[in-house]
Amino acid sequence: xxxxxxxxxxxxxxxxxxxxxxxxxxxxxxxxxxxxxxxxxxxxxxxxxxxxxxxxxxxxxxxxxxxxxxxxxxxxxxxxxxxxxxxxxxxxxxxxxxxxxxxxxxxxxxxxxxxxxxxxxxxxxxxxxxxxxxxxxxxxxxxxxxxxxxxxxxxxxxxxxxxxxxxxxxxxxxxxxxxxxxxxxxxxxxxxxxxxxxxxxxxxxxxxxxxxxxxxxxxxxxxxxxxxxxxxxxxxxxxxxxxxxxxxxxxxxxxxxxxxxxxxxxxxxxxxxxxxxxxxxxxxxxxxxxxxxxxxxxxxxxxxxxxxxxxxxxxxxxxxxxxxxxxxxxxxxxxxxxxxxxxxxxxxxxxxxxxxxxxxxxxxxxxxxxxxxxxxxxxxxxxxxxxxxxxxxxxxxxxxxxxxxxxxxxxxxxxxxxxxxxxxxxxxxxxxxxxxxxxxxxxxxxxxxxxxxxxxxxxxxxxxxxxxxxxxxxxxxxxxxxxxxxxxxxxxxxxxxxxxxxxxxxxxxxxxxxxxxxxxxxxxxxxxxxxxxxxxxxxxxxxxxxxxxxxxxxxxxxxxxxxxxxxxxxxxxxxxxxxxxxxxxxxxxxxxxxxxxxxxxxxxxxxxxxxxxxxxxxxxxxxxxxxxxxxxxxxxxxxxxxxxxxxxxxxxxxxxxxxxxxxxxxxxxxxxxxxxxxxxxxxxxxxxxxxxxxxxxxxxxxxxxxxxxxxxxxxxxxxx
Amino acid sequence: xxxxxxxxxxxxxxxxxxxxxxxxxxxxxxxxxxxxxxxxxxxxxxxxxxxxxxxxxxxxxxxxxxxxxxxxxxxxxxxxxxxxxxxxxxxxxxxxxxxxxxxxxxxxxxxxxxxxxxxxxxxxxxxxxxxxxxxxxxxxxxxx
Numbered sequence: 001x002x003x004x005x006x007x008x009x010x011x012x013x014x015x016x017x018x019x020x021x022x023x024x025x026x027x028x029x030x031x032x033x034x035x036x037x038x039x040x041x042x043x044x045x046x047x048x049x050x051x052x053x054x055x056x057x058x059x060x061x062x063x064x065x066x067x068x069x070x071x072x073x074x075x076x077x078x079x080x081x082x083x084x085x086x087x088x089x090x091x092x093x094x095x096x097x098x099x100x101x102x103x104x105x106x107x108x109x110x111x112x113x114x115x116x117x118x119x120x121x122x123x124x125x126x127x128x129x130x131x132x133x134x135x136x137x138x139x140x141x142x143x144x145x146x147x148x149x150x151x152x153x154x155x156x157x158x159x160x161x162x163x164x165x166x167x168x169x170x171x172x173x174x175x176x177x178x179x180x181x182x183x184x185x186x187x188x189x190x191x192x193x194x195x196x197x198x199x200x201x202x203x204x205x206x207x208x209x210x211x212x213x214x215x216x217x218x219x220x221x222x223x224x225x226x227x228x229x230x231x232x233x234x235x236x237x238x239x240x241x242x243x244x245x246x247x248x249x250x251x252x253x254x255x256x257x258x259x260x261x262x263x264x265x266x267x268x269x270x271x272x273x274x275x276x277x278x279x280x281x282x283x284x285x286x287x288x289x290x291x292x293x294x295x296x297x298x299x300x301x302x303x304x305x306x307x308x309x310x311x312x313x314x315x316x317x318x319x320x321x322x323x324x325x326x327x328x329x330x331x332x333x334x335x336x337x338x339x340x341x342x343x344x345x346x347x348x349x350x351x352x353x354x355x356x357x358x359x360x361x362x363x364x365x366x367x368x369x370x371x372x373x374x375x376x377x378x379x380x381x382x383x384x385x386x387x388x389x390x391x392x393x394x395x396x397x398x399x400x401x402x403x404x405x406x407x408x409x410x411x412x413x414x415x416x417x418x419x420x421x422x423x424x425x426x427x428x429x430x431x432x433x434x435x436x437x438x439x440x441x442x443x444x445x446x447x448x449x450x451x452x453x454x455x456x457x458x459x460x461x462x463x464x465x466x467x468x469x470x471x472x473x474x475x476x477x478x479x480x481x482x483x484x485x486x487x488x489x490x491x492x493x494x495x496x497x498x499x500x501x502x503x504x505x506x507x508x509x510x511x512x513x514x515x516x517x518x519x520x521x522x523x524x525x526x527x528x529x530x531x532x533x534x535x536x537x538x539x540x541x542x543x544x545x546x547x548x549x550x551x552x553x554x555x556x557x558x559x560x561x562x563x564x565x566x567x568x569x570x571x572x573x574x575x576x577x578x579x580x581x582x583x584x585x586x587x588x589x590x591x592x593x594x595x596x597x598x599x600x601x602x603x604x605x606x607x608x609x610x611x612x613x614x615x616x617x618x619x620x621x622x623x624x625x626x627x628x629x630x631x632x633x634x635x636x637x638x639x640x641x642x643x644x645x646x647x648x649x650x651x652x653x654x655x656x657x658x659x660x661x662x663x664x665x666x667x668x669x670x671x672x673x674x675x676x677x678x679x680x681x682x683x684x685x686x687x688x689x690x691x692x693x694x695x696x697x698x699x700x701x702x703x704x705x706x707x708x709x710x711x712x713x714x715x716x717x718x719x720x
Numbered sequence: 721x722x723x724x725x726x727x728x729x730x731x732x733x734x735x736x737x738x739x740x741x742x743x744x745x746x747x748x749x750x751x752x753x754x755x756x757x758x759x760x761x762x763x764x765x766x767x768x769x770x771x772x773x774x775x776x777x778x779x780x781x782x783x784x785x786x787x788x789x790x791x792x793x794x795x796x797x798x799x800x801x802x803x804x805x806x807x808x809x810x811x812x813x814x815x816x817x818x819x820x821x822x823x824x825x826x827x828x829x830x831x832x833x834x835x836x837x838x839x840x841x842x843x844x845x846x847x848x849x850x851x852x853x854x855x856x857x858x859x860x861x862x863x864x
Contacts, residue, residue, distance in 0.1 A: 449809040
């Protein structure tokens with residue numbers, strides 16, 4: 001039945017019925033003249049009543065057939081537009097109306113798809129921006145110099161921790177939105193900004209301009225300030241202020257100047273006396289003996305004074321030496337980096353380099369130059385050894401003030417000291433400008449020595465350097481954690497789980513020694529990366545580590561029914577299909593069992609924030625505390641803090657670096673086993689580095705925010 | 721019997737003084753002004769003591785030390801090193817490569833003579849560094 005035909009029929013009926021009835025009434029009266037006027041009236045009334053009844057019936061029918069479906073359409077439409085985009089219209093029985101409803105549904109579908117696409121793109125774009133912002137903040141954060149970005153009105157838009165350290169005053173911490181003049185004296189800063197503006201006006205807009213100045217900050221720091229303007233368009237133009245702390249350099253320069261001046265002045269007196277006495281003795285051979293003795297006495301006394309001055313000057317110069325201003329460099333780190341750098345070369349020669357290890361000890365100076373030296377020492381030792389032989393590198397503190405790093409080869413011809421005079425490979429400095437640096441020259445710049453030690457084991461190349469105090473515990477920087485958390489929040493889909501929950505839950509366990517604790521190393525496989533987007537756990541694997549050993553027979557494994565389809569992209573990673581999880585217990589049933597397995601042990605995971613964001617909210621929903629009461633060790637963060645130079649901390653790379661074989665990658669139990677073996681290695685390293693308690697380990701893994709963030713970003717990219 | 725002292729020193733003025741004070745002390749003094757010449761001399765006629773400057777024009781004093789120690793006849797000859805540099809690491813290296821004792825320039829005559837007498841008196845046992853107090857001049861780092 002079409003809509004049109006229904007209406008037509010209704011109109012025809014509505015029109016025809018009264019006409020037919022009136023006609024019928026007329027005929028009736030005509031055929032029966034005996035009918036009185038009263039009867040005629042009754043007939044007419046009956047006809048009228050009949051007509052009224054018919055019309056009402058008709059109206060009701062029309063309302064059923066037309067108005068109600070239309071009303072339903074209208075309401076459905078307003079639902080789609082107003083509240084529920086996913087709502088679809090029920091199809092009325094009338095074909096016209098049904099087509100209309102279907103058309104509206106189609107339009108809604110299309111609108112839905114477009115807006116869905118938009119959502120996806122918007123999410124992607126937001127994520128991209130968040131990642132970029134995170135990266136930018138990490139970069140800013142890692143810069144030693146203070147960086148402040150201001151808008152055209154010189155209000156602070158962005159600053160890094162170094163800038164905040166330099167510019168914040170107790171009464172006025174550096175805050176965005178404030179004018180930069182609140183922190184830097186206008187009379188010093190204004191001229192630089194104005195000069196910059198003048199130079200920009202007078203030249204093409206593409207030219208880069210920079211103004212520099214040196215100023216003393218309110219906190220006493222002496223800083224080199226560089227200002228530049230970035231952004232071409234007027235409204236997006238920003239001033240970037242870069243502050244370099246030169247306090248130490250200026251202090252050193254000043255004391256060096258003063259030292260030189262004083263040293264020369266100090267020597268002038270005695271040298272003048274010696275010179276004149278010597279000349280007199282030389283020129284006048286007729287001196288009476290008492291005068292001769294007097295001049296000889298002068299010679300003797302002033303030569304003594306010069307010798308004493310020299311000793312004093314040497315002692316004073318020690319404090320002015322440039323290498324004393326360098327950073328403490330971990331010798332272990334040098335050794336490990338050199339080994340990693342040369343791994344493939346050694347492999348080509350069929351050689352191995354074993355690290356003999358030793359307690360942590362620090363040298364002071366130029367890390368890169370020292371690394372070149374250690375690399376070159378390994379290369380020299382390798383050239384000396386035959387194929388298939390194992391070199392050993394060890395280090396230790398000797399004598400109290402000196403450290404020694406040795407690279408030993410099992411045999412070889414006697415080595416001459418001259419091998420240390422070859423120019424350093426990879427020395428970036430141009431030959432024309434500088435003498436080529438050699439192992440010896442770099443080592444001497446660092447107040448050290450190199451030599452060859454021959455004994456019945458073979459030859460060892462020995463590098464000896466003065467011991468530096470280890471890097472002092474960095475001053476607490478409240479910003480660091482805040483920025484760290486912020487970026488973590490930006491990075492995660494809906495935010496990674498906060499990796500630094502309160503630590504005051506288990507004081508006894510926190511102070512227990514790491515070697516005495518029991519650990520549960522666990523790993524999850526999931527349907528995807530975002531629990532916030534409905535992703536779910538599909539399997540949990542865990543294994544225990546106790547007494548510093550992996551206990552492979554003490555494990556936990558369960559598949560979990562995610563109660564949702566597993567996308568093919570996830571199945572490709574872990575191989576778990578919908579069929580495999582059908583009939584498996586849901587997470588709510590598995591979690592309590594897993595909780596029991598963990599109980600009494602410290603939970604450990606690789607990139608634990610990922611796993612915890614799946615588990616902890618579910619635990620909370622079950623009325624349980626977060627895993628490990630919030631004290632969870634993270635092998636990624638720990639490796640990152642322990643081996644900052646390694647650069648990549650995904651499971652494979654780490655296992656390879658630690659000489660572990662990887663089995664069953666991307667099964668939760670396989671990954672848990674690999675992670676557990678990594679943990680066992682890390683526990684040894686932690687012990688050596690003097691990290692003894694759980695609390696210290698947790699502190700260490702939260703410590704280096706920058707590298708942690710960079711690694712989180714990186715790990716996220718290579719996750720899977 | 722007069723003790724024979726070989727002085728290897730490239731600065732003529734210092735050599736002059738050293739020769740003078742040592743001879744006045746009753747030692748028989750020979751001298752060399754380069755590392756190679758010094759090595760040749762000590763190998764030709766092993767002295768009772770060598771006074772060796774580290775900064776020589778041809779080969780370094782360390783090399784002289786090392787090569788001297790490879791000659792069985794010189795293996796136990798005391799070597800007193802004179803140096804203008806006074807880093808701890810340098811001292812350690814010298815002692816390990818065969819130096820018996822160290823004197824930093826400038827030195828006092830009396831001090832030098834005391835050291836020389838000490839070294840010649842205890843010829844049979846290698847004397848170690850006087851200041852560093854090292855008991856064993858070559859403790860090897862942790863044997864891997």
